[in-house]
Amino acid sequence: MKMQTSILKVKGLKKSFKRFQLGPFNFTVEQGIVVGLVGANGSGKSTLFRLLMNIMKEDAGEIHVFGEKRTGDEWKQKVGFAGEMLGAYDFLTIHEIKNLISYWYSTWNEEQFENMIKRYRIDTDEKYEKCSKGTKKKVDFIFTLCHNPSLLLLDEPTAGVDIVSQRKMKEDLIQFMDDGEKSILLATHTAEEINQLCDEIIVLDSGQIRHSFNKDEIYENFGRLWISHVTDTMKNHPNVIYCEQNPPQIITNHLETIENILKKEQITINQVQRLLMEEVLEYLIEY
Ligand SMILES: Nc1ncnc2c1ncn2[C@@H]1O[C@H](COP(=O)(O)OP(=O)(O)OP(=O)(O)O)[C@@H](O)[C@H]1O
Known part of the structure; x- marks a missing residue:
């Protein structure tokens, strides 16, 4: 190396x-x-x-x-x-x-x-x-x-x-x-x-x-998850950089961590989507 x-x-x-x-x-x-x-x-x-x-x-x-x-x-x-x-x-x-x-x-x-x-x-x-x-x-x-x-x-x-x-x-x-x-x-x-x-x-x-x-x-860790519902634990989690109630979705900077927590909290993940660089930059700069 x-x-x-x-x-x-x-x-x-x-x-x-x-x-x-x-x-x-x-x-x-x-x-x-x-x-x-x-x-x-x-x-x-x-x-x-x-x-x-x-x-x-x-x-x-x-x-x-x-x-x-x-x-x-x-x-x-x-x-x-x-x-x-x-x-x-x-x-x-x-x-x-x-x-x-x-x-x-x-x-x-x-x-x-x-x-x-x-x-x-x-x-x-x-x-x-x-x-x-x-x-x-x-x-x-x-x-x-x-x-x-x-x-x-x-x-x-x-x-x-x-x-x-x-x-x-x-x-x-x-x-x-x-x-x-x-x-x-x-x-x-x-x-x-x-x-x-x-x-x-x-x-x-x-x-x-x-x-x-x-x-x-960034490519590995950032993602948008559509989920069954948003709880306070999710809202306040340090790896959640943005969340919306309607329809319930969160943006995370660490997919793996958040997927594990969602499982524990028994929140259903309906869809996971990787973010485009434009979107990541927008969230990083804005939120
Ligand atoms: N000589 C100076 N005296 C007082 N304030 C200054 C001086 N130079 C820069 N600033 C202030 O520093 C801040 C940062 O300015 P800077 O030009 O570094 O931003 P920038 O990120 O390059 O912006 P842009 O993307 O628009 O080019 C601004 O608020 C600017 O007013």
């Missing part, structure tokens, strides 16, 4: 604003793993990325990247971050920004850049500020990948991107993960990206980590 290596380790990370508190956060992103970050608008995803990239200073906690505490800027050579980085240079053309970025990264891959520019049909003579929202997202994505990073931090990379390009981005991310050496932390609002790309899921709610799951656990 392969030893798990932490590419990103976050311990006791905290940040407070006047009206919002993030953390304390504790989580790891292991090598070869894609972690999906989901949560309602304003739950703290972008703030987390800003803290990870040192764009914003944490109030407390530690962030280790590639096994070491972040110091200086050297660690950024191996990290690809898509989100708000190009704002300061947006009066330049994409070609000019590329010249700056490629100078900074010792591992810049010009051939990959040229290929991706063609693949995503980007006009490099366009000023970044003049690009459409979706085109900016694609340009950010290309810059993120072309310096051969080992860790990608992607804040909703496909938001506002056309369907064809979304598919290409997903293909590029799957290829990026191909050698099993790299990792991604991906904030997303789409169940499809979770299904197709992620191994683990962290659910944020009002600045807190509400749930953290392996994706297979």
Whole structure:
């Protein structure tokens, strides 16, 4: 069995604003793993990325990247971050920004850049500020990948991107993960990206980590059961995340446990249904 290596380790990370508190956060992103970050608008995803990239200073906690505490800027050579980085240079053309970025990264891959520019049909003579929202997202994505990073931090990379390009981005991310050496932390609002790309899921709610799951656990454990009647024991059980009286049904995050209790309580199970990822995410975020 392969030893798990932490590419990103976050311990006791905290940040407070006047009206919002993030953390304390504790989580790891292991090598070869894609972690999906989901949560309602304003739950703290972008703030987390800003803290990870040192764009914003944490109030407390530690962030280790590639096994070491972040110091200086050297660690950024191996990290690809898509989100708000190009704002300061947006009066330049994409070609000019590329010249700056490629100078900074010792591992810049010009051939990959040229290929991706063609693949995503980007006009490099366009000023970044003049690009459409979706085109900016694609340009950010290309810059993120072309310096051969080992860790990608992607804040909703496909938001506002056309369907064809979304598919290409997903293909590029799957290829990026191909050698099993790299990792991604991906904030997303789409169940499809979770299904197709992620191994683990962290659910944020009002600045807190509400749930953290392996994706297979979700497929295995989450389900909807139509039952003869709902009792108070079922209503209040910690593994019941939602229940309805009419018609009597419950949503659980641990099918096996709940099926056993229903048997004990002599409640008849009429039907069991696995949940789709969309439904699971909705229940995790909403309830
Ligand atoms: N510099 C700041 N000063 C004060 N409050 C801030 C600052 N930055 C973020 N916040 C607050 O932190 C909270 C989380 O914002 P954040 O942008 O991280 O959410 P998000 O999960 O990325 O949302 P979305 O899904 O809409 O992108 C919000 O309430 C926001 O107002």
